[in-house]
Amino acid sequence: xxxxxxxxxxxxxxxxxxxxxxxxxxxxxxxxxxxxxxxxxxxxxxxxxxxxxxxxxxxxxxxxxxxxxxxxxxxxxxxxxxxxxxxxxxxxxxxxxxxxxxxxxxxxxxxxxxxxxxxxxxxxxxxxxxxxxxxxxxxxxxxxxxxxxxxxxxxxxxxxxxxxxxxxxxxxxxxxxxxxxxxxxxxxxxxxxxxxxxxxxxxxxxxxxxxxxxxxxxxxxxxxxxxxxxxxxxxxxxxxxxxxxxx
Amino acid sequence: xxxxxxxxxxxxxxxxxxxxxxxxxxxxxxxxxxxxxxxxxxxxxxxxxxxxxxxxxxxxxxxxxxxxxxxxxxxxxxxxxxxxxxxxxxxxxxxxxxxxxxxxxxxxxxxxxxxxxxxxxxxxxxxxxxxxxxxxxxxxxxxxxxxxxxxxxxxxxxxxxxxxxxxxxxxxxxxxxxxxxx
Numbered sequence: 001x002x003x004x005x006x007x008x009x010x011x012x013x014x015x016x017x018x019x020x021x022x023x024x025x026x027x028x029x030x031x032x033x034x035x036x037x038x039x040x041x042x043x044x045x046x047x048x049x050x051x052x053x054x055x056x057x058x059x060x061x062x063x064x065x066x067x068x069x070x071x072x073x074x075x076x077x078x079x080x081x082x083x084x085x086x087x088x089x090x091x092x093x094x095x096x097x098x099x100x101x102x103x104x105x106x107x108x109x110x111x112x113x114x115x116x117x118x119x120x121x122x123x124x125x126x127x128x129x130x131x132x133x134x135x136x137x138x139x140x141x142x143x144x145x146x147x148x149x150x151x152x153x154x155x156x157x158x159x160x161x162x163x164x165x166x167x168x169x170x171x172x173x174x175x176x177x178x179x180x181x182x183x184x185x186x187x188x189x190x191x192x193x194x195x196x197x198x199x200x201x202x203x204x205x206x207x208x209x210x211x212x213x214x215x216x217x218x219x220x221x222x223x224x225x226x227x228x229x230x231x232x233x234x235x236x237x238x239x240x241x242x243x244x245x246x247x
Numbered sequence: 248x249x250x251x252x253x254x255x256x257x258x259x260x261x262x263x264x265x266x267x268x269x270x271x272x273x274x275x276x277x278x279x280x281x282x283x284x285x286x287x288x289x290x291x292x293x294x295x296x297x298x299x300x301x302x303x304x305x306x307x308x309x310x311x312x313x314x315x316x317x318x319x320x321x322x323x324x325x326x327x328x329x330x331x332x333x334x335x336x337x338x339x340x341x342x343x344x345x346x347x348x349x350x351x352x353x354x355x356x357x358x359x360x361x362x363x364x365x366x367x368x369x370x371x372x373x374x375x376x377x378x379x380x381x382x383x384x385x386x387x388x389x390x391x392x393x394x395x396x397x398x399x400x401x402x403x404x405x406x407x408x409x410x411x412x413x414x415x416x417x418x419x420x421x422x423x424x425x426x427x428x429x
Binding site for chain 1: 369
């Protein structure tokens, strides 16, 4: 929607969006345009503020208790502070990461998807072409069920992190999956937002031997479209797992 | 705006403070439930929408910008927009048990407009709405409180679509200049 340089049209659409009279198609287009257009977002907010006394004038009604119960049930499980602030969580991961890469691979092989669906597809990591697989490997699993949900690998000299998601069911429309490096004792660092496909390649800040050297674990979270607006995970954590050197 | 207790609760929600979120819910839910009920006119729908909207408020709390709108305005807009989406679903079971949604819609009789004097902004808005022509006022009230789109307004008011669009557009323009004049 091109509204730049058309202040009158922008003002009219903002007013009609705030009032709610736009048709479905136009409403949806405007809602999308709002995300990238600060002037339009401001114009809509001003109209919402002008009309706000109308909402105030509606008599309040106490909702039944089940509404709050349902809301609570839908929030991410972690109570209190975020999992990424939790030192115990860190230490646990550090321990896990110190285990041998072999154990990791065994885990991949043994933790095949639970219900014997039409012959569980074997999880295979393509070995890099050089004989010694000098790679960083990460296997991220659902913290509750331990089901593996994501594999990531990068050659130690490469800045390309190859990512493969194992379960399309974790995708939610209108949300994106974002992968995080969890450096020991530091704040999570975004590695990027995954696209819609099963496989993705994320660009690391530098070669894996540098950028992943201090990263004992990775995590995957569900974020608003385009990734967390805060630079830190905001959504539920779908999967976590150790990131280890394999050579 | 900084004195608004909802603003600090919302800021705490942005830091993922669950206790603050529960307080935010206790403080704001009756108002927002009343609003959803007014627009949807069905309690089960209003409960579903309220539930979705609070999950959304939690998810999007980090995006709330205090400089743009007051917390209640921001949250009410989330609820109104979700109500409108709900009413305009591809296959809405529009006809509820109590009868046709449109037929049961009160026109601009007393109702919420009469309750506007509860705040200074409300009084000013009421005065400006009263300064509009009857049809303009009715169209704006129906759109706001009953979630009617341009074409639904045209059907409800039995007027051509173009005419109704013009009422709404002119009504909003006059409303804005009246509000800006104070």
